[in-house]
Amino acid sequence: MFNFFKKEEIIPEVLIAYKWRFPDKISVSVKSSKDGGYIAFINDLPGCVTQAENGKELFEMVNAALYTYLEIPNHYQPYMPIFFPSEELRKQLNITIPEKYLKDAFVLQRT
Numbered sequence: 001m002f003n004f005f006k007k008e009e010i011i012p013e014v015l016i017a018y019k020w021r022f023p024d025k026i027s028v029s030v031k032s033s034k035d036g037g038y039i040a041f042i043n044d045l046p047g048c049v050t051q052a053e054n055g056k057e058l059f060e061m062v063n064a065a066l067y068t069y070l071e072i073p074n075h076y077q078p079y080m081p082i083f084f085p086s087e088e089l090r091k092q093l094n095i096t097i098p099e100k101y102l103k104d105a106f107v108l109q110r111t
Contacts, residue, residue, distance in 0.1 A: 008075035015079055021070045022081045028062060029105040043105055045069050059084055062108065083108035 027043040033051060040062050042048040050065035052058040067077050085108055 008073070010076065010079070015076060018070070018072050018076050019080065021072075022066070026062075026066070026083055026108050027105045028108055030058065040065075042066065042069070059108070 023044060026045070029041045029043055031039050031041075033039050037051060037053040038055070038058050039049065039051045040058055042050075042062065042065060045066070048065055048069040050058075050061040052061045063082055066083065067080065072080055085106060089106065
């Protein structure tokens, strides 16, 4: 019987091994979706693609796609690095992604 209240054990050696899977930076290309919103391609990881309704959600979805691509179990994800654009770029991307960022890849840095 599955116990819904059982907390999964975090094994330090496994946690370190998962963290080593992450690059220091990732290159991301973003395109407008025909249905509205955005599609993000993580250029460093072939086939790693996600979508979001707005710019704010986009970076949450990029990180979720990375965790899935790198096969990080859910209970280890809170301890994993998070990728965000630079502070300057975050200010520019507030809700919508400016047209100039839909043409070229940009870099997200690991925190």
